[in-house]
Amino acid sequence: MSSSTRPPASALHCPTTGSVPARPGFIVPPYLLARLAEADAHGMPRAAEAARRSLLADPALRVERERAAVATPAAPASVWAAATPTVRRTIFDAGNAESLPGRPVRDETDAPADDVAVNEAFEGLGATYALLLEAFGRDSVDGAGLPLLATVHYGRDYDNAFWDGERMVFGDGDGEVFGRFTASLSVIGHELAHGVTQYTAGLVYEGQSGALNESFSDVLGALVEQHQRGQRAEEASWLIGEGLFTEAVQGRALRSMSEPGTAYDDDVLGKDPQPADMAGYVDTRDDNGGVHLNSGIPNRAFALAATELGGFAWERAGRVWYDALVGAPGAPAPVSPRATFAEFAAATVTAAHARFGAESTEASAIDRAWRTVGVRSDDDPR
Numbered sequence: 001m002s003s004s005t006r007p008p009a010s011a012l013h014c015p016t017t018g019s020v021p022a023r024p025g026f027i028v029p030p031y032l033l034a035r036l037a038e039a040d041a042h043g044m045p046r047a048a049e050a051a052r053r054s055l056l057a058d059p060a061l062r063v064e065r066e067r068a069a070v071a072t073p074a075a076p077a078s079v080w081a082a083a084t085p086t087v088r089r090t091i092f093d094a095g096n097a098e099s100l101p102g103r104p105v106r107d108e109t110d111a112p113a114d115d116v117a118v119n120e121a122f123e124g125l126g127a128t129y130a131l132l133l134e135a136f137g138r139d140s141v142d143g144a145g146l147p148l149l150a151t152v153h154y155g156r157d158y159d160n161a162f163w164d165g166e167r168m169v170f171g172d173g174d175g176e177v178f179g180r181f182t183a184s185l186s187v188i189g190h191e192l193a194h195g196v197t198q199y200t201a202g203l204v205y206e207g208q209s210g211a212l213n214e215s216f217s218d219v220l221g222a223l224v225e226q227h228q229r230g231q232r233a234e235e236a237s238w239l240i241g242e243g244l245f246t247e248a249v250q251g252r253a254l255r256s257m258s259e260p261g262t263a264y265d266d267d268v269l270g271k272d273p274q275p276a277d278m279a280g281y282v283d284t285r286d287d288n289g290g291v292h293l294n295s296g297i298p299n300r301a302f303a304l305a306a307t308e309l310g311g312f313a314w315e316r317a318g319r320v321w322y323d324a325l326v327g328a329p330g331a332p333a334p335v336s337p338r339a340t341f342a343e344f345a346a347a348t349v350t351a352a353h354a355r356f357g358a359e360s361t362e363a364s365a366i367d368r369a370w371r372t373v374g375v376r377s378d379d380d381p382r
């Protein structure tokens with residue numbers, strides 16, 4: 001694993017500046033947009049054009065986000081923190097321009113809008129806030145009541161959604177391959193989880209720590225969806241980005257946590273390239289060292305542990321992953337910003353011991369899951 005190598009500055013989708021690795025953000029990884037940019041060969045000129053423009057626009061956005069997000073304070077007692085945790089959402093409309101934040105169109109005092117994207121963003125922020133508070137006792141992304149902001153209708157045919165360090169931003173999609181990005185609750189939860197990671201462990205968005213950053217966002221995205229639906233682990237789809245693809249695409253979602261590598265297999269998009277265990281680990285300089293690829297490995301460890309334990313995934317496996325990320329009473333905390341898969345796995349096992357006991361079914365299921373995906377081995381203590 002080459003965590004210190006940096007993607008070439010010449011690559012279209014990579015940040016062009018210096019020493020700070022790119023910050024997390026985009027739900028659609030660069031390799032998928034690169035495939036999509038060839039979609040005109042498959043009779044999808046609008047999707048191809050949209051993907052090419054997204055690839056060109058993204059480096060500038062990434063640089064902006066780095067500036068915004070480099071120094072994130074530990075959650076302060078903020079001026080807006082209320083005695084009773086309360087969600088505070090504001091949705092903006094960019095009107096298909098690429099300037100942020102756009103025009104405010106809905107906040108907590110307003111009735112639902114006539115615009116489905118506005119309402120989906122509003123409800124999605126609320127569902128994420130509800131999971132964080134009800135499952136983990138966390139008051140918003142920063143733990144101190146941070147208002148939740150989102151902009152919809154960003155750009156024209158824009159094929160992505162991202163967290164810019166301050167807000168969520170959603171494109172409408174090109175209409176040929178991708179529909180609107182507010183349609184998937186797991187995407188909304190995924191993006192806001194990048195904010196949680198930013199305020200806690202600060203996992204560096206590169207190599208294995210970057211894949212862990214991506215994976216934690218998928219974990220939280222899946223949990224937000226399951227929590228909102230009242231779904232148990234064994235009933236869940238474990239898909240990230242279900243509902244984003246149009247019917248023209250041979251695929252279920254962007255990623256599958258339970259079966260990485262099987263989310264899509266399509267003429268235009270190719271086959272889902274995620275590995276399901278360490279034997280398939282991808283060494284690459286692209287995609288910040290494969291952050292959206294190798295995240296399949298810890299994703300599957302989570303899905304395996306949660307499914308074996310059964311019940312609501314946020315109560316046990318989810319609680320342990322959260323404890324490992326933020327640090328919790330009795331558990332060593334938070335994992336280091338450059339944590340490897342093995343270090344994060346060890347942190348979850350320790351956190352499971354602290355919360356549920358060393359002999360607990362939770363601790364053994366989590367340990368077993370990491371062994372199944374090849375991150376832990378016989379050399380590791382149980």
Ligand SMILES: [Zn+2]
Pocket residue numbers: 024025026027190191194214217
């Ligand atoms: Zn992400």
